[in-house]
Amino acid sequence: MEVVVRKDYDTKPYVALLTGLDPKWGFARQFVPPESQHLSRSGATGMLTYDVGDGIYEIRSGYVACDGEVWRKRNRVWLEIAGDEVRELSYGEVRARLAR
Secondary structure, three states: OEEEEEEOOOOOOEEEEEEEEEOOOEEEEEEOOOOEEEEOOOOOOEEEEEEOOOEEEEEEOOOEEEOOEEEOOOOEEEEEEEOOEEEEEOHHHHHHHHHO
């Protein structure tokens, strides 16, 4: 499934597959590299596109688009992707699922 995030000035957006809990960082993450980047000449702003499979993802960006849904938040959004379905999860829901 395709996930598109916006890169703004002084931000470092990322998409990470959450693989479990980590005592130091909260979550164990596998960072996903972007499939394509459409950045300004300076590289300070633009759009990044990621190809992701099933799983629970943490996405850091002020703008996230996936499967027709758009999230505009300042910090992070947690998405569960299963086949062609996308569902937003709360921080608590993510912790509970990964603790199993």
